[in-house]
Amino acid sequence: MTKMDDTLTMLKELTDAKGIAGNEREVRKVMEKYIAPFADEVTTDGLGSLIAKKAGNEDGPKIAVTGHLDEVGFMISQIDDKGFLRFQTVGGWWSQVMLAQRVTIATRKGDVTGVIGSKPPHILSADARKKPVDSKDMFIDIGASSREEAEEWGVRPGDMAVPYFEFTVMNNEKMLLAKAWDNRIGCAIAIDVLRQLQEIDHPNVVYGIGAVQEEVGLRGAKTSTFQIKPDIGFAVDVGIAGDTPGVTSKEALSKMGEGPQIVLYDASMVSHKGLRDLVTDTADELNIPYQYESMPGGGTDAGSIHLTANGVPALAITIATRYIHSHAAMLHRDDYENAVKLIVEVIKRLDRETVDRITFD
Missing domain, CATH: 3.40.630.10 (Zn peptidases)
Incomplete structure (x- = not known):
């Protein structure tokens, strides 16, 4: 190490x-x-x-x-009845790099972990697999069962969601990943x-x-x-x-x-x-x-x-x-x-x- x-x-x-x-x-x-x-x-x-x-x-x-x-990151724009979070991109994103990625929502009660939801390939048609998903159709899953539960955890519209990734020195120690x-x-x-x-x-x-x-x-x-x-x-x-x-x-x-x-x-x-x-x-x-x-x-x-x-x-x-x-x-x-x-x-x-x-x- x-x-x-x-x-x-x-x-x-x-x-x-x-x-x-x-x-x-x-x-x-x-x-x-x-x-x-x-x-x-x-x-x-x-x-x-x-x-x-x-x-x-x-x-x-x-x-x-x-x-x-x-x-670059995301801003929570709404919480739906089931506790899923809709978001606005902040900065330039290519939607293909976003799905199934972990994010951290910074709330007034502390950090909440989420993942940008994605469908498994098993239920996608052949055509759907070839098409990038539009970011407007994505959501963040924080494991909440309702809007009320998400709000209890401190999540509010306007909170930022940030990509999660640990700073890493590669095997070639000149190469830094973050x-x-x-x-x-x-x-x-x-x-x-x-x-x-x-x-x-x-x-x-x-x-x-x-x-x-x-x-x-x-x-x-x-x-x-x-x-x-x-x-x-x-x-x-x-x-x-x-x-x-x-x-x-x-x-x-x-x-x-x-x-x-x-x-x-x-x-x-x-x-x-x-x-x-x-x-x-x-x-x-x-x-x-x-x-x-x-x-x-x-x-x-x-x-x-x-x-x-x-x-x-x-x-x-x-x-x-x-x-x-x-x-x-x-x-x-x-x-x-x-x-x-x-x-x-x-x-x-x-x-x-x-x-x-x-x-x-």
Whole structure:
């Protein structure tokens, strides 16, 4: 069995925490526990995004490193007479990965275990077996016999239901399997960037942010960035790993373990060329591996960051991750550590002159 070092313990606590969009408090507490020792102050915006400030030069430019606290999950919408729970998806789900999966409903009386109900194949017609079930037709079974019993257990409409999966270090100990890598790995990167800046003089003020409600429209990144008005913004998130069977190089090029992804383009933003060049030049200089990525079908918090106030040069740096938006996703520890290293090295170079050149060239 793998010995849990401090980093793995932090990653386990971050991914085990429950927090869909609008219900991020538990995750925020974990992130605050780990980032506060390295921050001068920790505040929140009005929606609940965590903002940890670390000043190098108080007169220098402001740099935001933003992960998001929320994960994809479900919200209970009604309880039927027999005690089954109907739900609303929160964030993007492909219905085929949902059936027969275990979930945890967070109620005011404590956690309740449930499973997303499914029919056994024995009673399905040949045609029905070939068709994905629409999420609108699914339900969660918590073992209740009536609406009254479910309510006695504390279940109410509006409660969140979160995928259940235990953090696991694979036989290849670089491979880490967990729920909610999207985007607790971004929160971990923000924590570790501030941690590494403890020992380093940096010519700026750095903000490590855990934004809320990314999965429903990049919302917390908008409010937190507006609150601090940074000069430069990085979104740290997961990206698509293209190294599994059935995924073509046209769909996704990146491979786990070959470095963080520099996102050129996605549905929310065309990346800022000057900032992108600084990041890749720094990586080339220091032999930090990286990959290019474009995601025309998705976006990151950089989409909100770059549109704040008069505009903020921004870039998304992501970790190639398998099976995102499902109960269990996998990433490579080297990519995480290289992302932290790269962002720290770039921050060391972001003095006022460099930021002005990037912004006004």
